[in-house]
Amino acid sequence: KPIQWYPGHMAKAKREVREKLKLIDVVIELVDARIPLSSRNPMIDEIVGDKPRLLLLNKIDMADQTETKRWKKFFEGPGKMALEVDCQSGQGLNKIAPACRELMKEKHDKLKAKGVNPRAIRVLILGIPNVGKSTLINRLAKKNIAVTGDKPGVTKKQQWIKVGDELDLLDTPGILWPKFEDQDVGSRLAATGAIKETLFDFQEVVVFILKYMKDRYPERLKERYKLEEIPDDVIELFDEIGRKRGCLVGGGYIDYDKAAELILRDLRSLKLGGISFETVQDVN
Ligand code: G4P
Secondary structure, three states: OOOOHHHHHHHHHHHHHHHHOOOOOEEEEEEEOOOOOOOOOOOOHHHOOOOOOEEEEOOOOOOOOHHHHHHHHHHOOOEEEEEEEEEEOOOOOOHHHHHHHHHHHHHHHHHHHHOOOOOOEEEEEEEOOOOOOHHHHHHHHHHOOOOOOOOOOOOOOOOOEEEOOOOOEEOOOEOOOOOOOOOOHHHHHHOOOOOOOOOOOHHHHHHHHHHHHHHHHHHHHHHHOOOOOOOOOHHHHHHHHHHHOOOHHHHOOOOHHHHHHHHHHHHHOOOOOOOOOOOHHOOO
């Protein structure tokens, strides 16, 4: 379900999210824990304004745990909370309701002081395509609901889903676009599967992945591909992996398509371990 974002779509998506926000107490922003900045919308702060916000670092099963912990600290601050979650397995999701309660505490305490019993907290799930919004909604709803296709402007009657006693969840997520102007952001989105393989040259993406891993995770490459040394040149590295894994065409030449596919498959199936393609150290 690849999406093409055009300026018109972006404007419409923004309008739709703003419209939904009127109904909402707490925004749950979903990002990919492997690329927490690149998987965010560039205008998110402006769009969400000062609504209480809970950031979920999702897909922690695929990320580097050490980096994810650093990111959690990075995003936390006064009135800002972040949680590490795996929406596929459900890990960490039991902390969502308590976090929302915490974010609403002051408001609710004021209401209670006036003798008013606060209603359930109304939440919206927000994020770029493929970060796991539908998976999360289905998990929280404890049933499969058809979450509206990944296209802004595909309208469906919105409904509230009760999540325990405390939360009312809007069943249509807010969908915003990533910041793909930046080439590196594009590569990171492709490496993590946020952009479908058919939309990019996957040999290029594999070169990006190998370049990054060569610097950050050389031991993982050595171990997986039985390499003694990591060549300085990334294409040489690509060649060597191809050769080691028997990705050859006639005449001893490397079959780059096959080698790229194999490396991507290894990455997706965690054979290279959890990898984060963006780190807090890079930002500071
Ligand atoms: P969206 O609504 O935000 O667009 O995302 P969606 O829930 O459709 O999730 C996108 C893909 O990410 C799905 O894979 C989903 O299973 C996977 N996913 C969601 N949460 C997690 C998580 O915590 N860990 C892991 N490992 N995967 C997660 P899919 O249906 O197989 O699609 P795809 O892999 O073909 O893109």
